[in-house]
Each structure stands twice: as structure tokens, then as C-alpha cells.
Amino acid sequence: MPHTIPDLRAGDVAMPVIGLGTWQLEGGAAQAMVEKALELGYRHIDTAQAYRNEQDVGAALAATGVPRDQVFLTTKVWVDQFAQGDLQRSVEASLKRLKVPRVDLLLLHWPKPKPALSETLAALNDVHGRGLTRAIGLSNFPSALMAKAQTASEAPIATNQVEYHPYLSQRTLIAKARAMGSTLTAWSPLAQGKVATDPVLIAIGQAHGKTPGQVTLRWQIQQGVATIPRTRNPARLAENFDIFDFALSDDEMARIFALARPDGRLGEWLDPAFEWDVD
Ligand SMILES: NC(=O)c1ccc[n+]([C@@H]2O[C@H](COP(=O)([O-])OP(=O)(O)OC[C@H]3O[C@@H](n4cnc5c(N)ncnc54)[C@H](OP(=O)(O)O)[C@@H]3O)[C@@H](O)[C@H]2O)c1
Numbered sequence: 001m002p003h004t005i006p007d008l009r010a011g012d013v014a015m016p017v018i019g020l021g022t023w024q025l026e027g028g029a030a031q032a033m034v035e036k037a038l039e040l041g042y043r044h045i046d047t048a049q050a051y052r053n054e055q056d057v058g059a060a061l062a063a064t065g066v067p068r069d070q071v072f073l074t075t076k077v078w079v080d081q082f083a084q085g086d087l088q089r090s091v092e093a094s095l096k097r098l099k100v101p102r103v104d105l106l107l108l109h110w111p112k113p114k115p116a117l118s119e120t121l122a123a124l125n126d127v128h129g130r131g132l133t134r135a136i137g138l139s140n141f142p143s144a145l146m147a148k149a150q151t152a153s154e155a156p157i158a159t160n161q162v163e164y165h166p167y168l169s170q171r172t173l174i175a176k177a178r179a180m181g182s183t184l185t186a187w188s189p190l191a192q193g194k195v196a197t198d199p200v201l202i203a204i205g206q207a208h209g210k211t212p213g214q215v216t217l218r219w220q221i222q223q224g225v226a227t228i229p230r231t232r233n234p235a236r237l238a239e240n241f242d243i244f245d246f247a248l249s250d251d252e253m254a255r256i257f258a259l260a261r262p263d264g265r266l267g268e269w270l271d272p273a274f275e276w277d278v279d
Helices: 029-038 054-064 084-097 117-129 143-151 169-181 191-197 199-208 212-222 234-241 250-257
Strands: 009-010 013-016 044-046 070-077 105-106 135-141 157-163 183-187
Touching: 009 070, 009 105, 009 183, 013 070, 013 105, 013 157, 029 044, 029 169, 029 234, 044 054, 044 135, 054 070, 054 084, 070 084, 084 105, 084 117, 105 117, 105 157, 117 135, 117 143, 169 183, 191 199, 191 212, 199 212, 199 250, 212 234, 212 250
Parallel strands: 044 070, 070 105, 105 135, 135 157, 157 183
Antiparallel strands: 009 013
């Protein structure tokens, strides 16, 4: 029996707290995992123009019996499509590949110095105004740039999707996003599988009959952060979704926060002109 997934209020839309990440899933594997996820009760799918699997995600959505309006679909605009006109055309092409009239959330995949943020935000607001997406957001934006983007945007910035797992603190960004009425979505939420061998997460999991992966995902959603783990393993797909029947104590949450370390970042591709938040 699938769980009912709690939603997170993100800007003016409701976003299910857990979704399936699809980076590195392509072709039949991507389609099969998305279909299986929807069967298990997942109602949030994360893709991107850069993942080259929008057509496979679209095929899964077309094949599933789950009504389109019950699935929260996110895609991301790649950085070479940030100019006025390019962005709109790239989103129209994404929708064609996804075989849907609109997505639920459209993100700018990474910040970029040119064209100006105001130009890209105007284009993003244009596709929002035309109903091609229900909400807009960002990915990999440090907090100062996130605030600048919100100032340049008519529509609320629903989320900022950034790397977040037990080894990387995002305290500053979470607080600032919250203060702006926005949210954080965690990418590489399982630290690309590294959490599985962590003694602290294993010990906390044993106390609840849960795996380190489940403890990590629970730690994220319990903070009000959305999470989008990826797997190509059907058993783990079910495992990652089975996080709604236990709760971590304040002490357990604190023990996981204490795992953050200065060199914990896995992905480093920010333009040198921008600076990550320092916690
Ligand atoms: N916006 C961005 O710039 C950005 C960047 C990176 C990622 N993302 C998004 O975030 C999603 C997730 O991030 P990610 O794919 O980098 O990494 P992740 O979800 O942290 O980790 C995926 C890895 O962990 C393994 N795994 C999955 N479930 C597990 C579990 N319960 N226990 C132990 N290991 C487990 C998977 O292996 P198996 O397949 O063998 O299970 C896979 O190797 C992506 O798919 C993408 O949608 C966004």
C-alpha cells in the first residue's frame, strides 16, 4: 500500500518531500525506474535537459496509470540556454520530449555570469506566465545570488536545489531560503552512496530497524528539506521511499548534523566569480 507523501510548501506550489532523481539514468533504465517509482507511490520526478533522459521520463509518464496531475515533475534549463528566446525555445523542446503541456517546476541548473541574471529571470518568468511551468526555481545558487534572483523575479523562487547530505552543512542557505519563503531540495542526498558505510548512521538506523540511507533521507525531510535520491536498484527504490513510519529524536538529528566537515562537498562546478556559502 503506497504511503501518502507529505508535501512541502514551495513558493506557491506543494512539492512532495521525496522524489526520484534521474541523473545517470538513461533510455530504458530511466523509463523503467520512473514507472516503478510511480507504482511504489513516488509522486515527484526530477530530470533536466542535461540528463538526456527527458524523453524516457516522458515515456514513463505516458505509460503509467497515475494521472498527470498527481505527479510533480521538475526539469532544469541548461546554462547554454539562458538568453531571452533561447530559454523559451529550450523549455518548449523539453515539454515536447516530456510529452506534457507544462512541468510543475522549472529550475536554472547552475548560476552563470552571462547573460545577466535579470535577463534569464525575465525569460523564466515569461514561460511561467505562459503556463509552461507551475513554479520556477534555482539550482546551485549561493544565498546572496538566490536573494538577487528573487528580487529580479515576479514569481516566487519555489526552491533552490543544491548538494546536501550529512557531510556538507547547508545551515546558512537553509535559513536564508526559509526567510525568503522558499525551500531547499537536496541533491546527492545520500552522498552518492557514501552514507551506507557510516558508523553513526548505521548505529542510528539499528535503533529504528532502518538502513543508513533511510536515516539520511529521514534527517532531510524532518528538517523540511525535499530530497531526490537516485537508484537503479528496485529494492533500494522501495527502501528509499520507506521513511514515513519513524522519526529521529533531537539527539539523533544533532549526531547527524555533527557529521558535516569542511571537505564534504562532492560536486564543485561553480563559476569562480561566485562563492558558496560558508557555514
Ligand atoms: N541540480 C544539480 O546540479 C544536481 C547535481 C547532482 C544530482 N542532482 C539530482 O539529484 C539526484 C540524486 O543525486 P545523485 O544521483 O548524485 O546521488 P545520490 O542519490 O546521493 O546517490 C546515488 C547513489 O547511491 C546509491 N544508493 C541509492 N540508494 C541507496 C541506499 N538506500 N543506500 C545506499 N546507496 C544507495 C545508488 O546506487 P544504486 O543505483 O546501485 O542503488 C547511487 O550510486 C540526481 O539523480 C539528480 O536528479 C542534481
